[in-house]
Structures are given as C-alpha cells and as structure tokens.
Amino acid sequence: ELIEWLDEYSKEYNIPRNEIEIYNFEGLDQILPNLSDELVEKAMNYMRDNGVNVKTGEFVNKIEKNKIILNDGMEVNAGTIIWTCGVEAADFAANSGLATDRANRIKVNKYLQTEDYANVYAIGDNAAAPWNDDQILPALVESAQQTGECAAANIVAEIKGGSKEELDPDLHGVMVSVGSSYAVAEVMGLSLTGIPAMFMKHSVNMFYRFEIGGIKETYSLITEYMKEQASHKGLLPQLFGFVSETSRSLWLVLLRIFVGIMWLYEGYTKVRDGWLTSADYLVSGASASPIGDYAVGWYIWLNEAIIFKFPLFFQIVVTLSMIGIGISLIFGLFATLGALGSVGFSINFLLAGQYAHWSSDYPGHFSPLFWFLFASITLIGSGRSFGLDYYVLPWLKNKIWSRPKNKDQDLQKVVKK
Ligand SMILES: Cc1cc2nc3c(=O)[nH]c(=O)nc-3n(C[C@H](O)[C@H](O)[C@H](O)COP(=O)(O)OP(=O)(O)OC[C@H]3O[C@@H](n4cnc5c(N)ncnc54)[C@H](O)[C@@H]3O)c2cc1C
Incomplete structure (x- = not known):
C-alpha cells in the first residue's frame, strides 16, 4: 500500500521522491510463509518491481530513534519505521487468568474448552485451537467461524445432555492483497495471482458480509468497493489514469x-x-x-x-x-x-x-x-x-x-x- 501513496505523499510533504526508499526486513527466508514458493516469488517480484527492497533472512535486533539495528550489527537509518510482527491475542485473553500460549491465545482442547475450566470456551483469534496434530489453527476468518460453530454446538450439547463434537477445521485457502491492485491466493488447490486473485478475494469478502449482514451488508460492501474503484486509488484509475x-x-x-x-x-x-x-x-x-x-x-x-x-x-x-x-x-x-x-x-x-x-x-x-x-x-x-x-x-x-x-x-x- 505504501508503494501506491509514495508519489502523492512526496508531493504533499515536499520531499523529493528519489530520496524516499522502502525496505522490508523479514527474519525468515521468505515472506508469506503460508503460501507456496511460486506465489511467494510472485509477491516478492511484484514488490521489488515496484521499488521495494525486500530483505529476507534479516532479523531486526533493536530499534533506536530513526535507526534499525540488524542481527549482524548492520545499522539502517530510517525516518519512518513500521513494526508489523508479533500478532497477539487481545489483552483480555492475556489477563483472563486462563492458560495461554506464547501469543496470548487461550489454550483449548479439541472441543474448544479451556484447559482450566471445562465450562469456559474460547473461540476465534483468542483461542489456540489444535490443528493438524501438532499445529495451532491460524487466526483467520474461517477459523473464527468454525470454532464459533463448534463451541456453540458443544454448549448446547452440555445443556441438553448430548455428546460433544470435535473441532474439524476445513480451511479453504489463503488470499493476500499486495496493495490495492495485486494479490496472490491459494484457494481450494488453485494458485491465483493478479486480477483473478483479487476477484476471488473480493468475492469471498462479499460472501462473508452476506453471511453476517445479509443484503444490507452486501450492498454497502459493493457501494464501498465501487467508490474505492472509482477513486483515484482504485484499480481502474491506476490502470487508466483518466478515470475519475x-x-x-x-x-x-x-x-x-x-x-x-x-x-x-x-x-x-x-x-x-x-x-x-x-x-x-x-x-x-x-x-x-x-x-x-x-x-x-x-x-x-x-x-x-x-x-x-x-x-x-x-x-x-x-x-x-x-x-x-x-x-x-x-x-x-x-x-x-x-x-x-x-x-x-x-x-x-x-x-x-x-x-x-x-x-x-x-x-x-x-x-x-x-x-x-x-x-x-x-x-x-x-x-x-x-x-x-x-x-x-x-x-x-x-x-x-x-x-x-x-x-x-x-x-x-x-x-x-
Ligand atoms: C488487517 C487484517 C487483515 C486480515 N485479513 C484477513 C484475510 O484476508 N482473511 C482472513 O481469513 N482473515 C484475515 N484477518 C484475520 C481475521 O480478521 C480474524 O482472524 C477474525 O476477524 C477473527 O475473528 P474473531 O471473532 O475471533 O475476532 P474479531 O473479529 O477481532 O472480533 C472480536 C470483537 O470483540 C471486540 N472486543 C474486544 N475486547 C472486547 C471486550 N473486552 N468486550 C467486548 N468486546 C470486545 C472487538 O472490538 C471485536 O469487534 C485479518 C486481520 C487483520 C487485522
């Protein structure tokens, strides 16, 4: 997204465009570890082609005023530093007194019951739900939806005296927007890039909004989307600058x-x-x-x-x-x-x-x-x-x-x- 705003901001704040550079430091050997190598390569190429210096395998050791210090001691001067690591569950989960994992997600069993209390359930981003034997369910919309449904069914079973169901996650894929006019996606075995991936992402958004809020929410999403597309940052104006x-x-x-x-x-x-x-x-x-x-x-x-x-x-x-x-x-x-x-x-x-x-x-x-x-x-x-x-x-x-x-x-x- 920053790539798209640079020209405009450099004019607005009167900073010569050639004095602005974007660096992306990633500790692992690649960005987007959930995606296939092919898609990772495409996303990295897109960023590099658009002027981002993508540095992988570079752990940030320390941040000082206007300076990043990497693991190997190298120092990088920077006017603006954005830290995007260490996604954690909400403070509420951390302070709840329930057992949590490293990212403050509440530990639950396969029925979504917390480790400490069988009658307390945790779902969504706040829950560290077991997945694929030794993994934790990623914090995604589908995970939130499916853990919610499973916990609800188990609470009903508890009240009515039925048997509880185990969480059986069925994730359909991952979609990642890289700015507003590019995306990569892996959905139901399909690898998509560019406009098909963006189309898929927006369609899925629409589907969820429909599920949550029916026609009203879908309508407001479509109007928001049309406004965004018609604005100077939309896809059409970016491809054809004269559309306004x-x-x-x-x-x-x-x-x-x-x-x-x-x-x-x-x-x-x-x-x-x-x-x-x-x-x-x-x-x-x-x-x-x-x-x-x-x-x-x-x-x-x-x-x-x-x-x-x-x-x-x-x-x-x-x-x-x-x-x-x-x-x-x-x-x-x-x-x-x-x-x-x-x-x-x-x-x-x-x-x-x-x-x-x-x-x-x-x-x-x-x-x-x-x-x-x-x-x-x-x-x-x-x-x-x-x-x-x-x-x-x-x-x-x-x-x-x-x-x-x-x-x-x-x-x-x-x-x-
Ligand atoms: C920028 C961004 C992009 C993302 N993109 C994707 C994506 O493309 N695909 C995908 O699958 N997932 C994506 N996710 C992840 C996805 O949004 C979450 O996994 C999902 O929303 C989790 O649902 P949830 O119900 O557990 O939590 P939330 O959706 O966070 O809902 C929790 C709600 O609880 C409220 N709340 C918090 N504390 C309290 C309190 N003490 N009392 C009352 N209410 C409280 C919060 O305000 C919030 O509304 C993205 C997340 C972010 C931040």
Missing part, C-alpha cells in the same frame, strides 16, 4: 437529461396517439407493430405468443414506462432504475429489428440504437450529481434499513440484566 469519479458524474448530467427528454417525448407521442385507450397498436400487422424487417426469430414468437394477446395492457405498460424513465432521468430520481429501463427498451428495439443493426452498404454505420444502449448503460448510478437521488437514496436507505425499535429495546433489557 468527479469528472465522470458531472458531465453525465447533460447526457442523462437528454436521454430523459427523448423518452418523455416518446411516451408523450404515444399518449397523444391513443396508446392508453385503443388496443390498435401492439397487434399483428398494425402500423405500430414492434416487429420490423430485421427482427430476431424468438422475439417475433414471444410477441405473438404473449404481447399481441393483451395489446392494451402492454401498450399502457410501454407508454407509462417511457414517461417514467423520462422523468426519472431528467430529475435524477431513481436514475439507476431509469437507466436500466432505458437499457431494456434499447435492447428490445434492437431485437425488434426496426433498423438494420449495421449497414453493409456503409461499413461502420451502426444502428443509432447502439448509441442509445451504451449511453443508457453509462447512466446507471448517475442520479447523485445534480439529481434527486442525492437526497432520496440515503433517506430511503435509512427508512428501509434502520434498526427496528423493538430490537433496541430487547438489547437494552439484556444489557440491564
């Missing part, structure tokens, strides 16, 4: 209003021509039939099988939808829905084949509907700039997802007890 959130959404306002006016006008002409009152339009052979010369086969079938059977109903749906999409895009109100509707209609018209998709007489001349389709895709999420979505969406989110009052009251009762 601010410029993107501001200029879209003009396009959004233009596309909105087109749909509103289209809806208005349909009202004017009587689409809401007379079922003469969406029927076979009618002048306004959706089926053109270049229609796709299954689209024709679908129209004949369903749409033409209920012409007035579908005329009303189409007309009101167009007006709704127009208003939505002009005012930026539920603009994502408006944009999706616009995408849907554009695809619909392309399938209906009113225009040839491209002209063989003029190579490169595509149906104007393609412009409409791609413009509509671009407008997804565009309502927050100069649009009512800026106010309405946060308000709605709060209304729908705010914690129900009775839950708070239940919690207060428990706390009082």
Whole structure:
C-alpha cells in the first residue's frame, strides 16, 4: 500500500521522491510463509518491481530513534519505521487468568474448552485451537467461524445432555492483497495471482458480509468497493489514469437529461396517439407493430405468443414506462432504475429489428440504437450529481434499513440484566 501513496505523499510533504526508499526486513527466508514458493516469488517480484527492497533472512535486533539495528550489527537509518510482527491475542485473553500460549491465545482442547475450566470456551483469534496434530489453527476468518460453530454446538450439547463434537477445521485457502491492485491466493488447490486473485478475494469478502449482514451488508460492501474503484486509488484509475469519479458524474448530467427528454417525448407521442385507450397498436400487422424487417426469430414468437394477446395492457405498460424513465432521468430520481429501463427498451428495439443493426452498404454505420444502449448503460448510478437521488437514496436507505425499535429495546433489557 505504501508503494501506491509514495508519489502523492512526496508531493504533499515536499520531499523529493528519489530520496524516499522502502525496505522490508523479514527474519525468515521468505515472506508469506503460508503460501507456496511460486506465489511467494510472485509477491516478492511484484514488490521489488515496484521499488521495494525486500530483505529476507534479516532479523531486526533493536530499534533506536530513526535507526534499525540488524542481527549482524548492520545499522539502517530510517525516518519512518513500521513494526508489523508479533500478532497477539487481545489483552483480555492475556489477563483472563486462563492458560495461554506464547501469543496470548487461550489454550483449548479439541472441543474448544479451556484447559482450566471445562465450562469456559474460547473461540476465534483468542483461542489456540489444535490443528493438524501438532499445529495451532491460524487466526483467520474461517477459523473464527468454525470454532464459533463448534463451541456453540458443544454448549448446547452440555445443556441438553448430548455428546460433544470435535473441532474439524476445513480451511479453504489463503488470499493476500499486495496493495490495492495485486494479490496472490491459494484457494481450494488453485494458485491465483493478479486480477483473478483479487476477484476471488473480493468475492469471498462479499460472501462473508452476506453471511453476517445479509443484503444490507452486501450492498454497502459493493457501494464501498465501487467508490474505492472509482477513486483515484482504485484499480481502474491506476490502470487508466483518466478515470475519475468527479469528472465522470458531472458531465453525465447533460447526457442523462437528454436521454430523459427523448423518452418523455416518446411516451408523450404515444399518449397523444391513443396508446392508453385503443388496443390498435401492439397487434399483428398494425402500423405500430414492434416487429420490423430485421427482427430476431424468438422475439417475433414471444410477441405473438404473449404481447399481441393483451395489446392494451402492454401498450399502457410501454407508454407509462417511457414517461417514467423520462422523468426519472431528467430529475435524477431513481436514475439507476431509469437507466436500466432505458437499457431494456434499447435492447428490445434492437431485437425488434426496426433498423438494420449495421449497414453493409456503409461499413461502420451502426444502428443509432447502439448509441442509445451504451449511453443508457453509462447512466446507471448517475442520479447523485445534480439529481434527486442525492437526497432520496440515503433517506430511503435509512427508512428501509434502520434498526427496528423493538430490537433496541430487547438489547437494552439484556444489557440491564
Ligand atoms: C488487517 C487484517 C487483515 C486480515 N485479513 C484477513 C484475510 O484476508 N482473511 C482472513 O481469513 N482473515 C484475515 N484477518 C484475520 C481475521 O480478521 C480474524 O482472524 C477474525 O476477524 C477473527 O475473528 P474473531 O471473532 O475471533 O475476532 P474479531 O473479529 O477481532 O472480533 C472480536 C470483537 O470483540 C471486540 N472486543 C474486544 N475486547 C472486547 C471486550 N473486552 N468486550 C467486548 N468486546 C470486545 C472487538 O472490538 C471485536 O469487534 C485479518 C486481520 C487483520 C487485522
């Protein structure tokens, strides 16, 4: 992560960039000891290619002011020193009076009972749970989840008098982000690097968030992720520097209003021509039939099988939808829905084949509907700039997802007890 901030910080603090170096001292012979040699090599190469001096087999013996002293006596001057070793369990575990290991993790047996008290259980990062005969379960999300489930089952068994289950960890792999645009991962026997590894990591994050908080948490993760990606530190802007959130959404306002006016006008002409009152339009052979010369086969079938059977109903749906999409895009109100509707209609018209998709007489001349389709895709999420979505969406989110009052009251009762 530091690699990515160096250029910016050197400017902000007025330090010449060529005077800043990053050193990474690692006591073992390699970084990331949980991963295969191949992935370790790739992660090290990525760091080295990006200007990090990775020094393995170098134990830090002492740290003094602006100075690191290595085991062999070598001294390295440094303005900023970040110490990242010696992960320990929380102080609470260390001070609990229960037997702990070197890293303050509470010693437990295979049922997650603490060594000292059979009726006290420890789980997650705080527990030194046995794993693979002579190892301790690593402090990972999966370990926390599985020790939690096992301890819960055993407490229930204790209360109800059933037999306890042994912890049987099933870890699916390790994923490591190296900054925001690179990752290495070993998942279910697969070795991944770069974008596939990052994709896997973000998908797994999403899965856990869904398990913990359902759709609400997943939604907030996706919006956080999109914001991060659109920000200047995101993957896209790093690959293509010209992508920036601010410029993107501001200029879209003009396009959004233009596309909105087109749909509103289209809806208005349909009202004017009587689409809401007379079922003469969406029927076979009618002048306004959706089926053109270049229609796709299954689209024709679908129209004949369903749409033409209920012409007035579908005329009303189409007309009101167009007006709704127009208003939505002009005012930026539920603009994502408006944009999706616009995408849907554009695809619909392309399938209906009113225009040839491209002209063989003029190579490169595509149906104007393609412009409409791609413009509509671009407008997804565009309502927050100069649009009512800026106010309405946060308000709605709060209304729908705010914690129900009775839950708070239940919690207060428990706390009082
Ligand atoms: C930077 C970082 C990156 C990580 N990346 C990964 C990863 O990619 N994959 C992975 O599998 N794991 C990762 N981990 C490890 C993973 O987050 C932990 O193993 C997991 O969260 C442990 O779950 P837990 O429930 O035991 O503890 P925690 O998630 O730490 O939950 C303990 C909770 O208890 C609260 N608490 C503490 N003391 C008290 C108290 N006295 N009273 C009440 N509440 C208290 C804490 O505030 C905390 O919310 C990462 C950890 C860190 C720090």
